[in-house]
Amino acid sequence: MAEASTGRTLASASRLAILQLLRERAEPVGVQEVADATGLHPNTAREHLDRLVAARFVERTAERRGTPGRPRWRYALVRRPAAAGADELFRRAYLAAPPSWEPADPDARRQVAALELHLDDLGFDPELEPATETVHLRRCPYAALARERTELMCQVHLELVRDVLEVEGGPVTAERLEPFVGPQHCLLHLRGL
Structure with missing residues (x-):
């Protein structure tokens, strides 16, 4: 169910535009700023932001104010290191990797x-191939939409991958995403393994 929900979340050009906007902003932004930048009505922008929050692409924080009343919400891309599950996932990946x-x-x-x-959380069924510094994405959960808007969808996914690597800090970078090397199979090219 989460995969389908995530797929529907990214199946909107407006939500993709909001994600791109948030990626470009260093600080969290308010609903009105999102509406102004995207041309959406503030209520529509708020609905899209709520959907992105529910899908864990975006986080919402209350703006600190010195006046009484409801605080305004500020939105930013989720940029936190993957914590608990990352160690276990690495252990499994390490044990499954070739000894070299x-x-x-x-x-x-x-x-x-x-x-x-x-x-894996997004449903891509990733498989690392260290010798070629690639990650096989064996199942694209957004294949139908990506076939219609390949450049946009793949660029958004590549930028999200870059954000994950940047947040973790280290030598590995994402160079490019090669779409549809198979029916639902894409290839992510890394550097620095």
Whole structure:
């Protein structure tokens, strides 16, 4: 059910535009700022933001005010390190990897674990291939929409991957996303493993 919900969340050009806007902003933004930047009515922008919050792409915080009344909500991309599950995911990935792959850099290990957790949560069925510095995304949960708007969808997903790697900090970077090397199979190219 979560996969379908996430797919529907990203199946909106308006929500993709909001995600791109939030990615470009260093500080959290309010509903009116989102509405002004995207051309949406504030109520529509708020509904889209609520959907993005529910899907865990965006987090909402109350603005601190010195006046009485309801606080305004501020929105930003979720940029927190993947925590508890990342260690277990890394352990499984490490044990499944060929014996020749053993990154010396603990930051790279942490980045890879967080990335695999993120991609798995979204339903991509990721499989790391360290020798070629690629991640096979065996199942694209957004394949139908991505076929219609490949460049936009794949760019949004690539930027989300870059954000995950950046938040974790370390040598691994995402270079490009190669869409549809198979029916629902995409290839993520990394550097720095």
